Each structure stands twice: as structure tokens, then as C-alpha cells.
Amino acid sequence: MTGPAGVLRVNAASIDLATVPADERLLDTVRWRLGLKGTKEGCRTGDCGACSVLVDDRTVLSCLTLTHELEGARVTTIEGAPMDPELERARAAFQRAGALQCGYCTPGFVVALAGLLKERGTAATPEELLDGLQGNLCRCTGYAAIARAVAGLSEAPP
Numbered sequence: 001m002t003g004p005a006g007v008l009r010v011n012a013a014s015i016d017l018a019t020v021p022a023d024e025r026l027l028d029t030v031r032w033r034l035g036l037k038g039t040k041e042g043c044r045t046g047d048c049g050a051c052s053v054l055v056d057d058r059t060v061l062s063c064l065t066l067t068h069e070l071e072g073a074r075v076t077t078i079e080g081a082p083m084d085p086e087l088e089r090a091r092a093a094f095q096r097a098g099a100l101q102c103g104y105c106t107p108g109f110v111v112a113l114a115g116l117l118k119e120r121g122t123a124a125t126p127e128e129l130l131d132g133l134q135g136n137l138c139r140c141t142g143y144a145a146i147a148r149a150v151a152g153l154s155e156a157p158p
Ligand code: FES
Pocket: 040, 041, 042, 043, 044, 045, 046, 047, 048, 049, 050, 051, 052, 061, 062, 063, 064
């Protein structure tokens, strides 16, 4: 726990956990309680990566996480990109590469890529980063454009 007891921070907001049911998933807290619809609901079983968010700078599947487990933590969703350098860098790379079709999977990919950048730093190769995105699925099969986005990360300022 890094923040105050009884509270969860999401981007710039704070939630009083006393107002959240004990069995509520972080995905539902983010999407329905806070209205942050950038985080997507796909499988709800941990198999698609669409619901990825950052918790204290590590990628977490929000569909498998109880909100109450995160007391004192800091959650960053795709909406927090302007306040997070790695998230903004990943977002910009996807935008430059035009790496989306329907876009449903895109926030999850961007968040997961940002988590890898935080974990591995600028030394990670595009191949290593792509390998780290294996848990994210794109039902439009836009993987070639996603690979271009990852390869183009170096075009953005670190
Ligand atoms: S909705 Fe969480 S992994 Fe698919």
C-alpha cells in the first residue's frame, strides 16, 4: 500500500472504498462507477487483455482484480495518458502507425505496452516488447500494424 488507507486513486480521482462492494471488480469500478469507458470489457476471464490498466506502474487485468485488493494503490487507465510519460508514448506510437481497426483492443494494447516500457526501460527491443504483448488479443487481427507501432516507438521522444 503506497497511499492513504481506505482509498483507491484512479488517475486524478480518489475513491472511498467504503462505498464499493467487497466483490466488485476493478473493471466495473473503472467503467461503471467512474465512467472511464476507455478500459474495455472483453472476456472477463483474463484471456484477452482488453481490460488492462496500470496499478502502481505494473500492468494488471482489471477483470480479475477486486477493487478492495488495491487499497492505497494508484490506478492509471488509458484516460490518464496525458499524465503518464510511458502511456502517452505508447499511445502516440499507435496513433502514428494507425494501429487500429475497430479500436476495441487498442487501449489494452497501449496500457500493456506502457507497462512493459516502465518495467524494461528503453533498452527493450521491439521483439521483446511484442513478445510481452502476447496476452493481448486483437479480434480484427491487426497485428502487423501493432508491430509497426511498437517498432516506431523510437520515433517518439523517450
Ligand atoms: S476482459 Fe479482462 S482479460 Fe479479457
